[in-house]
Amino acid sequence: MNIEHLMQSLEAKHPGEHEYLQAVREVLTSIEGIYNEHPEFEKAKIAERIVEPDRIFTFKVSWVDDRGDVQINLGYRIQFNNAIGPYKGGLRFHPSVNPSILKFLGFEQTFKNSLTTLPMGGAKGGSDFNPKGKSNAEIMRFCQAFMTELWQHIGPDTDVPAGDIGVGGREIGYLYGMYRKLARENTGVLTGKGLEYGGSLIRPEATGFGGLYFVKQMLETAGTSIEGKTVSISGFGNVAWGAALKATEMGAKVVTISGPDGYVYDEAGISGEKIDYMLDLRMSNNDIVSPYAEKFGAKFFAGKKPWDVKVDVALPCATQNELNEEDARTLIHNGVICVGEISNMGCTPEAIELFIENKIMYGPGKAVNAGGVATSGLEMTQNAMHLNWTSEEVDAKLHQIMSDIHEQCVKHGREADGYINYMKGANVAGFLKVAKAMLAQGVI
Numbered sequence: 001m002n003i004e005h006l007m008q009s010l011e012a013k014h015p016g017e018h019e020y021l022q023a024v025r026e027v028l029t030s031i032e033g034i035y036n037e038h039p040e041f042e043k044a045k046i047a048e049r050i051v052e053p054d055r056i057f058t059f060k061v062s063w064v065d066d067r068g069d070v071q072i073n074l075g076y077r078i079q080f081n082n083a084i085g086p087y088k089g090g091l092r093f094h095p096s097v098n099p100s101i102l103k104f105l106g107f108e109q110t111f112k113n114s115l116t117t118l119p120m121g122g123a124k125g126g127s128d129f130n131p132k133g134k135s136n137a138e139i140m141r142f143c144q145a146f147m148t149e150l151w152q153h154i155g156p157d158t159d160v161p162a163g164d165i166g167v168g169g170r171e172i173g174y175l176y177g178m179y180r181k182l183a184r185e186n187t188g189v190l191t192g193k194g195l196e197y198g199g200s201l202i203r204p205e206a207t208g209f210g211g212l213y214f215v216k217q218m219l220e221t222a223g224t225s226i227e228g229k230t231v232s233i234s235g236f237g238n239v240a241w242g243a244a245l246k247a248t249e250m251g252a253k254v255v256t257i258s259g260p261d262g263y264v265y266d267e268a269g270i271s272g273e274k275i276d277y278m279l280d281l282r283m284s285n286n287d288i289v290s291p292y293a294e295k296f297g298a299k300f301f302a303g304k305k306p307w308d309v310k311v312d313v314a315l316p317c318a319t320q321n322e323l324n325e326e327d328a329r330t331l332i333h334n335g336v337i338c339v340g341e342i343s344n345m346g347c348t349p350e351a352i353e354l355f356i357e358n359k360i361m362y363g364p365g366k367a368v369n370a371g372g373v374a375t376s377g378l379e380m381t382q383n384a385m386h387l388n389w390t391s392e393e394v395d396a397k398l399h400q401i402m403s404d405i406h407e408q409c410v411k412h413g414r415e416a417d418g419y420i421n422y423m424k425g426a427n428v429a430g431f432l433k434v435a436k437a438m439l440a441q442g443v444i
């Protein structure tokens, strides 16, 4: 495989798609060695095929706001790869959404879903719709309008969307309602559903919980533990909430959360009613965390990210490229021992390079945050069997899956000096399963 050649041709075909090209380069660089040991991959042009999505749907979403004005947004669904199972991946509603961001997410999802051990292909979708400041009725009308286009492309054995940034339980409810009306069937076509209509226990907590199960294993493998560690978290959405809850339960002290307005430093630790309050912040639809500081007497740092706080463990839980080279340098200088990406591609390539160079434990998003989609997979299984598991059953399966992912990362990522390169391990393990499935199924 000639990475530079492949990247040049991709850059020429998709100019300016920075996030997508960044995600592809990382995976290709990690798998180069193992790829070259398999001439059959090269012959079948697996690398060239795996980096392009199978298809992209783009559609117009017209809806009417509360003032009676017509609004127009763009909607997308990117079906990336279904070699190992039906397309699966979230929907993101955020003004930054564009083909590059959704392609990077769909590409990452393909390897993440492969790592979960469950039969799920990779996809992603969403819209440039901005939920900030929208009323409940506006959210409902937008979701309904979005689904009138999307429904034709999805199905319980074809493509199963779920939530991501800007899409939580409420949005999934409105999307599901419209799907059910149009398709005239009740199926597990979306995950993250409410418990009353086919949802799974633990799904709302799963991304954060799974992330902490993984980070706990990273620390234990390095001979230490999560108990007593100080933790910085970015974001304050569903993922940050689940992570804060589980980290606290495990005996760690979470000292930060953040939003687009800045970050909150709470020296006393974010636990109990303070974690519950994160849900109130989210439901306000204002996309700000500063009210937390006012309510609990914590410090607020306007316009800043939480990476300059001295902690043992840093957990990016907000969005892509939220932790850069300078942030990494500061964290390392302050003695960080472990960085677990719970957001997708939370660290820039330069930051990752610094962590690896300095032998800091670094867990990439596609491994650390895979508990969310894994539990979506468990929701699909329950829907297909027309029954519900208890929270203990779901949590036990989630534990097992995170442990299996950790094992795969160690197997493919351990270096000669004993350092575990989780990025390489996750990329190689995720890739091998998809590549072998593609090879077995011929050129299609």
Ligand code: 2IT
Binding pocket: 088, 089, 090, 091, 109, 112, 160, 161, 162, 163, 164, 165, 191, 344, 369, 370, 372, 373, 374, 376
């Ligand atoms: O990035 C992700 O893995 C998700 N947003 C969850 C996807 C899913 O299908 O549950």
